[in-house]
Amino acid sequence: MKAMSKTEMLGWLRETNPDRLAELWRRADATRRRHVGDAVHLRGLVEISNFCVRQCAYCGLRAGNENLARYRMLADEIFWSAEQAVKFGYGTVVLQAGEDYGITTEWLAEVVRRIKSETPLAVTLSLGERPDKDLVAWRAAGADRYLLRFETSDRNLFEEIHPPLGNRKCDRIAMLQRLREFGFEVGSGIMVGIPGQTYASVANDIALFRELDLDMIGIGPFISHPATPLGSGFSFFPPVNGEQVPNNELMVYKAVALTRLMRPDANIPATTALATINKKNGRELGLQRGANVFMPNLTPVKYRQLYEIYPNKACITETGDACNGCLSTRIQAIGRHIGSGQGGRRDRQIIPGLEAGKEFCHA
Ligand code: SAM
Numbered sequence: 001m002k003a004m005s006k007t008e009m010l011g012w013l014r015e016t017n018p019d020r021l022a023e024l025w026r027r028a029d030a031t032r033r034r035h036v037g038d039a040v041h042l043r044g045l046v047e048i049s050n051f052c053v054r055q056c057a058y059c060g061l062r063a064g065n066e067n068l069a070r071y072r073m074l075a076d077e078i079f080w081s082a083e084q085a086v087k088f089g090y091g092t093v094v095l096q097a098g099e100d101y102g103i104t105t106e107w108l109a110e111v112v113r114r115i116k117s118e119t120p121l122a123v124t125l126s127l128g129e130r131p132d133k134d135l136v137a138w139r140a141a142g143a144d145r146y147l148l149r150f151e152t153s154d155r156n157l158f159e160e161i162h163p164p165l166g167n168r169k170c171d172r173i174a175m176l177q178r179l180r181e182f183g184f185e186v187g188s189g190i191m192v193g194i195p196g197q198t199y200a201s202v203a204n205d206i207a208l209f210r211e212l213d214l215d216m217i218g219i220g221p222f223i224s225h226p227a228t229p230l231g232s233g234f235s236f237f238p239p240v241n242g243e244q245v246p247n248n249e250l251m252v253y254k255a256v257a258l259t260r261l262m263r264p265d266a267n268i269p270a271t272t273a274l275a276t277i278n279k280k281n282g283r284e285l286g287l288q289r290g291a292n293v294f295m296p297n298l299t300p301v302k303y304r305q306l307y308e309i310y311p312n313k314a315c316i317t318e319t320g321d322a323c324n325g326c327l328s329t330r331i332q333a334i335g336r337h338i339g340s341g342q343g344g345r346r347d348r349q350i351i352p353g354l355e356a357g358k359e360f361c362h363a
């Protein structure tokens with residue numbers, strides 16, 4: 001069967017009829033079940049530093065935000081958080097941070113080596129656009145996966161909202177390709193509803209997910225942060241009438257569902273940003289409309305509110321224990337179960353006759 005065309009995707013992205021959308025949710029959910037099953041894989045998220053050299057126009061950690069107290073976790077604190085992940089039965093720990101060169105190559109390599117030698121965890125890194133020598137060293141230390149969202153495939157918009165460091169342009173797509181060559185499982189993703197983002201560009205983003213054959217795809221709403229240029233209502237490219245994609249939960253569900261149809265075997269999280277704009281049941285709806293992963297926050301509570309990429313983040317005060325209990329209940333309530341093992345895409349059994357990424361299941 002052939003992949004959905006961009007025109008068809010655009011039709012779904014603009015769809016508002018609940019009965020028609022119910023069909024999209026049904027197809028995404030059936031495709032998710034068929035390709036990745038009913039397990040929900042949990043990845044413990046540890047936000048290891050909020051220092052950042054970048055000036056992203058959307059993010060509260062941007063270097064220009066002088067009102068934010070900065071922290072960098074100690075190696076022992078990171079290891080303690082990883083042990084929490086083991087205690088809760090998670091298969092992966094995700095170490096995320098701003099682009100912080102205070103996190104040195106060898107220091108992080110040692111942290112990764114310790115986690116890999118003393119726990120059964122997969123280690124995912126999400127540390128921004130680090131030079132190749134760092135990536136190679138961390139892969140050699142045992143890191144399994146790397147997450148780097150391209151945020152939007154619209155080059156002009158990306159260059160405005162994610163200015164270069166010095167005069168070198170950022171090419172996150174090229175970096176994703178190099179990460180794969182270095183042997184990482186590779187994840188990327190987008191924000192939905194960035195000021196200046198059009199429906200057509202979100203359809204292009206989803207087509208690019210397929211083209212890049214990504215292992216993991218994170219999709220969350222853009223959430224305005226008052227201490228950023230985009231938080232003041234500014235738009236670099238005010239779209240013509242009706243073309244601006246809204247940053248609401250319905251748009252995120254549509255993008256998640258279409259992504260599941262286009263990349264049937266990818267790991268797709270129900271993101272914290274989605275849980276933030278619908279604290280009641282955003283995660284559950286994400287999991288029922290294509291997602292199969294959730295990333296509970298294991299950052300020590302004393303640091304959590306300082307990792308303020310956007311305001312009013314979900315789960316900002318709960319301890320790892322509280323988060324874990326709450327998630328198990330929510331996952332069981334929707335008839336799913338918590339996945340065991342590391343839950344990487346490469347570990348999954350290949351279903352005969354289905355070549356990953358090449359087939360689109362009209363379930
Ligand atoms: N510094 C690394 C990077 O930029 O890839 C990793 C950390 S960064 C905080 C992780 C993700 O947060 C970004 O890729 C972006 O999609 C998301 N993010 C940042 N600001 C956001 C906002 N205002 N609303 C929604 N998501 C946001």
Ligand code: SF4
Binds near residue numbers: 055063
């Ligand atoms: Fe830094 Fe990442 Fe935030 Fe950009 S999105 S300011 S690189 S933490």
